Amino acid sequence: MSETAREERSGGLTRKRFIDWLLGTSLGGFVLAVIYPVVRYWVPPVVAESAVSSVTLPFKATDVADNTGRIFKFGSKPGILIKTPSGELRAFNATCTHLSCTVQFRADIENIWCACHNGHYDLNGRNISGPPPRPLDSYNVNVRGDQIIVSVKT
Amino acid sequence: MAANGEGNGGGRGAAGGTTEARGLRGVVANVIAWLDDRVGFSALKPLIKKKEVPIHKHSFWYYIGGMALFLFLLQVATGIMLLIYYRPSAEGAFESVQFLMSDVRFGWLIRSIHSWGANLMIFMAFVHLFSVMLMKAYRKPRELTWMTGVGLLFAALFLGFTGYLLPWNTLAFFATRVGTEIPGVLPVVGPFFREILRGGDDVSGATLTRFFAFHVSFLPAVAFGLIGIHVLLVQKHGMSVPPSVEAQGGAKRSIKFFPQFLMRDLVGWLAAMAMLAAVAAFWPAHLGVKADPFAAAPAGIRPEWYFMFMFQTLKLLPAEILGIEGELVGIGAFGIAGVILFLVPFLDRPKPGAKPGKLWTYLTYGAMVYIIVLTWWGYAASPTN
Amino acid sequence: MSTRSPAAHASGVSVSGGAAVLLALVLTALAWCLLVPGLLRAQALPVSEDCVSCHLKLPDARLSQPAESYPNDIHSQIGLGCLSCHGSGGSDVLDPAMGFLHAPERKNIPALCGRCHSDGAFMRQFDPSLRTDQVAEYWTSVHGKLLRSENDTSVATCVDCHPAHDIRAPSDPTSSVYPKNVPQTCGRCHSDPKRMAGRGIPTDQVAKYTSSVHGKLLLEKGDVSAPVCNTCHGNHGAAPPGLSSVRNVCGNCHTVMAENFDQSGHERLFADQDLPGCATCHNHHDIQPASDEMLVSRTETVCRKCHEEADTAGMQFLEIKGVLDSLTHAADSAREVLDHAENLGMEVSTALFELQDVTNAETRSRNAIHTFSAAAVRKEAAPGFEVTSNALTRGDDALAEHTYRREGLAVFTLFVLLLMTGLILKIRAGESEEARDEQHSSS
Numbered sequence: 012m013s014e015t016a017r018e019e020r021s022g023g024l025t026r027k028r029f030i031d032w033l034l035g036t037s038l039g040g041f042v043l044a045v046i047y048p049v050v051r052y053w054v055p056p057v058v059a060e061s062a063v064s065s066v067t068l069p070f071k072a073t074d075v076a077d078n079t080g081r082i083f084k085f086g087s088k089p090g091i092l093i094k095t096p097s098g099e100l101r102a103f104n105a106t107c108t109h110l111s112c113t114v115q116f117r118a119d120i121e122n123i124w125c126a127c128h129n130g131h132y133d134l135n136g137r138n139i140s141g142p143p144p145r146p147l148d149s150y151n152v153n154v155r156g157d158q159i160i161v162s163v164k165t
Numbered sequence: 166m167a168a169n170g171e172g173n174g175g176g177r178g179a180a181g182g183t184t185e186a187r188g189l190r191g192v193v194a195n196v197i198a199w200l201d202d203r204v205g206f207s208a209l210k211p212l213i214k215k216k217e218v219p220i221h222k223h224s225f226w227y228y229i230g231g232m233a234l235f236l237f238l239l240q241v242a243t244g245i246m247l248l249i250y251y252r253p254s255a256e257g258a259f260e261s262v263q264f265l266m267s268d269v270r271f272g273w274l275i276r277s278i279h280s281w282g283a284n285l286m287i288f289m290a291f292v293h294l295f296s297v298m299l300m301k302a303y304r305k306p307r308e309l310t311w312m313t314g315v316g317l318l319f320a321a322l323f324l325g326f327t328g329y330l331l332p333w334n335t336l337a338f339f340a341t342r343v344g345t346e347i348p349g350v351l352p353v354v355g356p357f358f359r360e361i362l363r364g365g366d367d368v369s370g371a372t373l374t375r376f377f378a379f380h381v382s383f384l385p386a387v388a389f390g391l392i393g394i395h396v397l398l399v400q401k402h403g404m405s406v407p408p409s410v411e412a413q414g415g416a417k418r419s420i421k422f423f424p425q426f427l428m429r430d431l432v433g434w435l436a437a438m439a440m441l442a443a444v445a446a447f448w449p450a451h452l453g454v455k456a457d458p459f460a461a462a463p464a465g466i467r468p469e470w471y472f473m474f475m476f477q478t479l480k481l482l483p484a485e486i487l488g489i490e491g492e493l494v495g496i497g498a499f500g501i502a503g504v505i506l507f508l509v510p511f512l513d514r515p516k517p518g519a520k521p522g523k524l525w526t527y528l529t530y531g532a533m534v535y536i537i538v539l540t541w542w543g544y545a546a547s548p549t550n
Numbered sequence: 551m552s553t554r555s556p557a558a559h560a561s562g563v564s565v566s567g568g569a570a571v572l573l574a575l576v577l578t579a580l581a582w583c584l585l586v587p588g589l590l591r592a593q594a595l596p597v598s599e600d601c602v603s604c605h606l607k608l609p610d611a612r613l614s615q616p617a618e619s620y621p622n623d624i625h626s627q628i629g630l631g632c633l634s635c636h637g638s639g640g641s642d643v644l645d646p647a648m649g650f651l652h653a654p655e656r657k658n659i660p661a662l663c664g665r666c667h668s669d670g671a672f673m674r675q676f677d678p679s680l681r682t683d684q685v686a687e688y689w690t691s692v693h694g695k696l697l698r699s700e701n702d703t704s705v706a707t708c709v710d711c712h713p714a715h716d717i718r719a720p721s722d723p724t725s726s727v728y729p730k731n732v733p734q735t736c737g738r739c740h741s742d743p744k745r746m747a748g749r750g751i752p753t754d755q756v757a758k759y760t761s762s763v764h765g766k767l768l769l770e771k772g773d774v775s776a777p778v779c780n781t782c783h784g785n786h787g788a789a790p791p792g793l794s795s796v797r798n799v800c801g802n803c804h805t806v807m808a809e810n811f812d813q814s815g816h817e818r819l820f821a822d823q824d825l826p827g828c829a830t831c832h833n834h835h836d837i838q839p840a841s842d843e844m845l846v847s848r849t850e851t852v853c854r855k856c857h858e859e860a861d862t863a864g865m866q867f868l869e870i871k872g873v874l875d876s877l878t879h880a881a882d883s884a885r886e887v888l889d890h891a892e893n894l895g896m897e898v899s900t901a902l903f904e905l906q907d908v909t910n911a912e913t914r915s916r917n918a919i920h921t922f923s924a925a926a927v928r929k930e931a932a933p934g935f936e937v938t939s940n941a942l943t944r945g946d947d948a949l950a951e952h953t954y955r956r957e958g959l960a961v962f963t964l965f966v967l968l969l970m971t972g973l974i975l976k977i978r979a980g981e982s983e984e985a986r987d988e989q990h991s992s993s
Contacts, residue, residue, distance in 0.1 A: 030975045037968030041435075044962045048271040052246060056268040084903065112910045127913040129805035142803050144775045267897030274955075425980055432973050439966040446959040449895040 068092060068159040075100070075159075080116020080123065083161070089113050090150060090161060095134050096121060100154065102161045103136045103147040114147070123147065212400065218426045219406050219416030226296035227404060227426075228433050233293050234392065235434040236286035237321075239441075241385065243279040251331070253377035255370030258333035259455040266452055277445030283325055285437065287471050290318050291536075298509070298529045302405035308510035310398040313391045315507050320388045325469055327380040333373060338456035339466045341376075342368045347479070350492050369458065467543070474536045475499055477543035601632040616715035623717050628676055635662060656703040660685050660694070663708045684708075687787035694787075704745070711735055711785075727785075730768060732778040733759055755779075758835035777803065782834075796827035796834075804828075810920035830855075842878075845871040845919070869924040874915060877931045880938035881908045887945030894952050901944035907937045 068083050075081065080093040082105055091105035093116050103123070105113050112127035122139075123132040130141035137146045153160045201207045218227060250269055252261040265272035294314065297303065303311035330341045345368060349359035364371035406416055420426055468476045478499075482491035505512065513525045605617035620626050625634065636651050654662050664685035666672050673682050688694040688708070696702040711727060718725035726735045737756035739745045746753050759765045759779070767776035782791060782799050791799045797817055801808025811817055811828070820827055831853075832840065845853060845867045857863045884905055888898045911934025918926040 026975075027979060030972060030979060033968065034972035034976060037965050037972050040965035041962075041969050044958075044965050048274055048958070049246070051270040052272060052275055053249065054270065056264075056270060088903075089906070110909075110913060111906075112913050113907065127806070127910065127917065128803075141805065142775065144773045263897065263899070267900065273895075273897070425977065428973050428977050428980075432970050432977075435966045435970050435973075439963050442959055442962050446955045452897070 066090075066161050068161060070159070071157040072100070072154045072159050073157060078118050078121065082113065082115070085150070085161065091116065091123065091147075092152070092159065092161065093123065093134065100152045100159065101134065101136075102150040102152045103132075104150070105147070107143060108138065108145040108147065109141075109143040213423045214421070216400060216403065216422035217419040218404050218422050219410075219419045221406070221410045221416045223300060223407050223410065226293075226300065228430060229289055229293040229296055230399075231430045232433055232437060233286055233289040234396070235430075236282055236289060236437065237388065237392070239282050239438070240279060240286060240324075243275050243282065244381065244385075246275050247279055248381065253331070253374050255333060255373055255456075258331060258373060259452075262332045263452060266449070273449045274442075274445050277448075277450040278441050280450035281441050281444045281448075283328060284470070285441065287321050287325055290321050291471070294318055295529060295533055299526060300405065300407035301513070301525070302407070303510040303513070304405070305510070307398070307402055307405060310395060310402065311510050312507060313395040313398070317388060317391045317395065319503075320384055320391065322471060324380060324384045324388070325471060327376040327384065329469055330368075330373060330376045331380065332452060333456045334451075334453035335456050335460065335463055336453050336466065338368060338458070339462045340468050341372065342462075343466060343476075344468060344472070345372070347492070347496060350490060351496065352493070367458070470540060470544075473543040474539035477539045477546070480543075480546075601636075619716040623715055624719050625717060634666075656707055657697060657701065659707040659709055660688050660697075684786040687784070691784065691786065691788045692790075706739060706788075710739070729774045729776075729778050730772070732780060733765070733769070736779045755835045762835060762837045763839045764837060793824055793826045794821055796829050800828040806917045807920045810918060810926070814920060814922045816922065840916070842871055842874045842916075845874075863922070866922060866924050870919055870922075870927045873924065873927050873931050874912075874919075877908070877912060877915065877934050877938070880935060880942070881905070881912070884908075884938045884941040884945060887942055887949065891945050891948035891952065894949075896948040896952055898944065898948050901941050901948070904937060904944075905941040908934045908941075910934070911937065 066083065066085055068081075070081065075092065075094045077094050077098050078096040080091050083090050083092055085104070089105040090102055091114060092100060092102045094100050103114075107114050107125040107127065107130055109125065109128055109130050112125050114123050114125045114130070114132065116122075117124040120131075121134065123134070123136065124130070125132075125141070125143065128142050130143040131139050132143065132147055133139045135146075136149050138144070149164060151162045151164050153162070218224070247265070250261055250265045250272065252258060262276070265276060297311070297314065326341075326344060330337045345359055345362045348362065349355045351358065360366070362372070362375070363369070364375040410416055467473065475495075479492055479495045482495045484491050486494045509525070513522075515522055602617045602620065605613055608614045616632075620632070668682050668685045670682045673680055689698060693705040693707070696705045697707065713726055718728075720727045720729075722728060723730070725731065733756045740751075741753050741756045743753050760769060764776050764778070767773045768778055780788065781802075783789060797808055797811060801811075807828075817827065819825075820830055826834070831844065832838075853864070853867050857867070885902075888902050888905065891898050892902070911931055915927045915930040915934065918930045921927075
């Protein structure tokens, strides 16, 4: 009787130790498996956030010279910001209304120009020559301090 | 992978069981003793030891409340984390969630767990409600426990309603527009209520900031308060034993709440966590299309599933009942049902000594069947009808 | 009332060419008019309103129609009446010196319209920017030449395209010369085999145009900037562009292609062999959307007209086709990977956005085909390959991330399961211990 009891007890002891080991190990693993994603989540991502419907452009107002244009990301569409020779900022949807190429600013002719089929738009986004059937959609441009904020016209 | 390696390391330490571990244990014991000296939490020990959980054939339902509590805490944890990247404005909300989903490491995981966890929590709250109702656990002296519980259910539903709008996508936008329209049909106070909810004539950026404030500060604070009272009362009264078990002379045996019952709870909580992780990995929370207040409402606007039975009821009601607007009748009925639910402990009071009646059991089953059928109907019905 | 009768009678006579009584009456009336002193004369003369009120009542449609439609005519809207053409040249009162002019003979129509439309000073009063060289241009057209040199009055004159009494501004969608209506207007004669009989020109141009890329753009998509008959043939000076000017005509819109074509040396070669420039490969009325297949296909004999498959040029075409195909394929496979990742619930909107840029490269490298140099095409396609490879990388990353999520889930689940097992074992152990304790205490 006492022997079986001792056996039981010693068997119980090893089992208890095994269970404790199992609990400790898996608890450690579990905690790490929870903490790892949480820590990674708190680490700011490499890509800075960009918002849309109004976007704050990734460059400063002072960085845009007169009579130049720059492409920016406006949601899922490219936009073009131009600064007219007189220093006014304007923004348009940069998708050419002809065959959806991306337009660019041409300082030499002071026009927005599509390289694909030589479509020209004036500084108000109106199609003035070449195949584009429609003017470019225009956006609102606001400057707050150094930030350029482009938003959809409502 | 790193987690795996570290896990083994931890395991070795624990398995070693050498002096090192004993030393660590000693330190921990010392720290506890030091703290106890100053805080005096050893006074809680008898309270914890005292609590026992009766074991009988309906004991399973005791786990559900704890499960709901765990899910609530998980919501708090993931919710706090979502706050780091979320921006509560009509201009930035959708984009910040999009950024969270695409660029933030594990952003998808946190948001998906929050989103799926909310659904699971509300489901558990419902299960808890009905199981408690069927076990008549609201009988004296547990009336207040019941009432705080009903308050918690409403808080959870409102949390779900406000949280749904926050990603500012089309579906949520229009569902919120419909949802906030409903109290608007109430006479006299309706328009006022609607305006309070919306923060204006229509759902707009103002609604979003309002819902955000409700979702992250007001409602969680209320919920914490109610949970505090609820749990304290459960602790005070102990587990209620259903009348059927009582009739057989009470539970044959019981187990200690700590650690026996809590360990069983933990098993359930872990299972819930694994399930949420799996659902999040296989079906990440949707983002949809950014809300456009001027766009036409998309087909198939639906509320969250836990509002579906009410939504479907209102849809089925005729335009006019006994000269009153049908929708108004429906809302009135749900309002009365809510009040009745709140007052169940006072309404179901058999005369002392008499056998408890079956009326409330039938009513409970009726409500369950009603909710299930109407919810199913709501999903089965073609959205264009 | 006496002022009305001469006009009514006069027109009645001129058309029916009938009753002598009426003729006598008219002559009497005219004589009477001439006798009246100047002051009275203006009052006595007929004005345009008089023409309309009577003509509307006439049973012969040929006579009532002009009165009915003239109020819509652009000339009526700027205040010109019947007599501006039919009697006086600009003013609305019959000029006795000129007398009433009834339906002009076809060969005189250009001159009649030109009386005003070729007079810069006159036209400036109404539309200062309107050209005044239409009649001059007309005489250079095939129509005008035939009319003048061969006295062929069945050719089109002004009124065949600008229907007299119902002339509308070209910007008016109901006008016969509104872009969308031009094919029909020209086709009225040019699609009619009877009218074209003996002239040795086909009658299927409008049918061909309708099925062409330009026709579909204009007639189906409603893009009024698309070219129509007169864009290539001229309107008043309508004539087929000469073989050597095809490149110029097409190049008005397709500037980039035209410039590339100039560089290729083909312009001169085509001219030497009397080949019609762009139309050599693209046809003219039934211009179809160009496809890369035109470079190599055996059925589309474009390049094969002159080149062998194995000659140097033929090899270039194969190479160009290869570059374009691989760009298309690269874009497709990047898109496929990204779509797949998106379907799996991954967020790849930025990558899809960037992939849109491949359209630029595709369009520009297809423009460069007109240099017939593989190197030029390759150069234009290069940015496209960069875009697609970036997109593909992002797509693959997204897919890898997806796998990573599954793996992470597996690791997490493993620990959870282990922990659950441990807990369950612990619970069991506790239970058996308790049971043993109970046993001990009871025994």
